[in-house]
Amino acid sequence: MRVKVDQEKCHGHNRCVALAPDVFDVDDDGLAVVMLDSIPAEQEKKVHRAELACPERAITIEE
Numbered sequence: 001m002r003v004k005v006d007q008e009k010c011h012g013h014n015r016c017v018a019l020a021p022d023v024f025d026v027d028d029d030g031l032a033v034v035m036l037d038s039i040p041a042e043q044e045k046k047v048h049r050a051e052l053a054c055p056e057r058a059i060t061i062e063e
């Protein structure tokens with residue numbers, strides 16, 4: 001699984017960071033970034049939760 005954040009849509013709520021702190025971080029502008037190229041299996045559920053929780057629909061998952 002791979003995941004992307006569209007920073008044009010991201011408003012920096014940090015919900016993704018709270019739900020999957022090993023995958024998402026925020027940059028100096030307060031916008032979310034993805035720290036991993038490939039998501040380990042044990043993180044997949046958390047990433048799905050983050051995608052659903054993002055109010056801006058800024059997170060895209062590629063299976």
Ligand code: SF4
Binds near residue numbers: 011
């Ligand atoms: S939850 Fe969505 S809008 Fe909020 S920081 Fe994460 S990607 Fe950005």
